[in-house]
Amino acid sequence: MPKHVVFDVVGTCVSFDAYFARIENVIGTKLHQHAITARHFGYTWMEAAELEFTFLSISERYKPYKEVMKAVFYRTLWMAGIDDPRSFATDSERDQCIAGYSELKLRDGAKECLEKLRAAGFTVWCFTTGDIARVRGYFEKAGLDMPLANFVSCDDQKIAKPALAAYRSVLNKFSADDEKWFAAAHMWDVSAAKSVGFKGAYCTVYEKEPCLEIFDTEIDVMADGLVTMAEGICQASIA
Structure with a gap:
């Protein structure tokens, strides 16, 4: 699968x-x-x-x-x-x-995070509010391959996150039986993606406080670092 x-x-x-x-x-x-x-x-x-x-x-x-x-x-x-x-x-x-x-530069552990997921058989995608050329450049400067075809920008659909239609436009790229995760360091981002059918992984590295009391959803994986988040996704996938 x-x-x-x-x-x-x-x-x-x-x-x-x-x-x-x-x-x-x-x-x-x-x-x-x-x-x-x-x-x-x-x-x-x-x-x-x-x-x-x-x-x-x-x-x-x-x-x-x-x-x-x-x-x-x-x-x-x-x-x-x-x-x-x-x-x-x-x-x-x-x-x-x-x-x-x-x-801007990749966070500590970002490269290892993506490598772990790819080694576990995941295809990695990027969904951004920014322009693709600039955002892809962050990976290129770090020497990390990220195919252009695997980038999606809100500019493409002209619908901003966290509108649910924005996440559905990405979800619909995949088959119904595929395993589909959304990973972010913004709780509003992960929780919205969860509501359209993604499994959700949240990293506290940016916001520190998840403020779960205002987000009406259960996150599948929560971690303090990107590497441990990747490990959590892999573990949940095996389970």
């Missing part, structure tokens, strides 16, 4: 550390003068972008995530307490910060 694991990439296989470091390098000194850390601003900026990205998709006005992120930069500075955001930072500085996304 064919076996598949679909991974979220950014935040799960890939760490945001390089993005936070780029913000620190570009506007960190100015942020510190307002008692704002680069990590907190970077997280808030991403969350604001994801909110608008999702709302636009729900209202059937889908825009690529990178366009949304660019648009909400100054608004996020304003919400962080910067009185005059457009005097605080320039478009060039904004674009330099966004470019930090292209420098």
Whole structure:
């Protein structure tokens, strides 16, 4: 029986550390003068972008995530307490910060995680809100083969996760009898995928707190690291 694991990439296989470091390098000194850390601003900026990205998709006005992120930069500075955001930072500085996304690196254990799954007979897929060229580049820079045909972007269907239709578009690539897993470090991502028929594997490496009290589902595998998550998937598959 064919076996598949679909991974979220950014935040799960890939760490945001390089993005936070780029913000620190570009506007960190100015942020510190307002008692704002680069990590907190970077997280808030991403969350604001994801909110608008999702709302636009729900209202059937889908825009690529990178366009949304660019648009909400100054608004996020304003919400962080910067009185005059457009005097605080320039478009060039904004674009330099966004470019930090292209420098993201695979998390520790990501390569071993995927190798373990492949050795156990799983085909590995990637499902992302990002553009495929950039996201595939993270694997290429790490020397890890990830076939282009195994990437799916929300841009393809113009439907953003966590809309259930987005997950169904991936699930429908597989046969009904195939073993199908969805793996992520975002509980909202895994729990939504579970609701359309995937088995779910969650890693706490990014969010730390799964906040299970607000997600109405039972996760099949939960682990603190990517390697142990892969081992859990393999064990559950054998069982």
